[in-house]
Amino acid sequence: MTEKRTFSIEMEVPYYFVNFTGDMRLSALVDAMLLTSEKQLHQADIDSSEMVKNNGLGWVVVQYHMDIDKMPRLGQKIKVTTQATSYNKYFFYRDFWIDDEEGNRMVSATSAFVLIDIKQRKIVSAADRLDDLFGAVETTKLKRFNRIKVPDDFDFQQQQHIGYYNIDVNKHVNNSYYFDWMVDTLDIDFIGSHQLTSMDIKYDKELNIKSQPIAYAKLDNTNNKSIHWIKNGDVLNVVAQFNWKNK
Known part of the structure; x- marks a missing residue:
């Protein structure tokens, strides 16, 4: 069985990621997670820019579920990790989590992505178009959100x-x-x-x-x-x- 691969980036929450309370904005939280997945996809030349340029395809997220124990704060050092978990004909499922310096889990999320043809604005099969699936396992089941x-x-x-x-x-x-x-x-x-x-x-x-x-x-x-x-x-x-x- 292929091992599911994780990818992480470490960062210190900058002032432009937080709101007036010093908490990280939800949009910035999602951006940090997506940056992590983009970095992993870049290793296989299938990040957003490469997919558009070489294949005319684009990654589009369609659903998220997120649990937040504690929102990251201004200046806090965090570790953002992602893992591709499973896929079927159309959906590609990916998990994310964010830990503090001590390894305490702050945020966890699961997501569903699709690949679209940019010109036709239609969904295409990720399983048929990708050579590297990062250890994600094929499944016939749809993840329930x-x-x-x-x-x-x-x-x-x-x-x-x-x-x-x-x-x-x-x-x-x-x-x-x-x-x-x-x-x-x-x-x-x-x-x-x-x-x-x-x-x-x-x-x-x-x-x-x-x-x-x-x-x-x-x-x-x-x-x-x-x-x-x-x-x-x-x-x-x-x-x-x-x-x-x-x-």
Whole structure:
């Protein structure tokens, strides 16, 4: 059996990765994880830039589940690790985790990626296109992520602007921007007094430079959770659930 290979990077959380409380922003947390996977993919020349240039293909994340025991802080030294776990005809599953200097687990996440044809905007089989799968095992099973229902009403809504700086090499809005837009719908006092404990997100439809997205949020104070979704007109682009605890 092929051994599943891990890849890690160590970093000190810079000031531009944190919010006004000194906690690492969720979008920066995701960026750090994706940077780690990109570094591993680069070893096999199948990172995002190489795939676009050589094959006209792009990696796109479609779902995340994340558990957060403690959010990394400004100046803290952390170790970000990733491991490709399994794949089927279309989905490529990858785990991430973040440890502090003492090896304590701070964050763990699992994700599902697909490969898309950039020109046709269609999913292609990762198993058929990749020579190096980093020890990931083939499976016929689909990994089950939490299902999130879009509420019938909302507490907050906010129009978002898409600029050229939001568009990545896959020719769509980079997925990490969605997190900033969703968190930005919440009151600053709420962000200052709460810590994220878990997150689920499902991307349904990509956004591009011509899109005019609106971010919505529904708070459930009884259960300390918030539901977030982004729509472009009548089209649902993404839905997420954040679970919180008081600081």
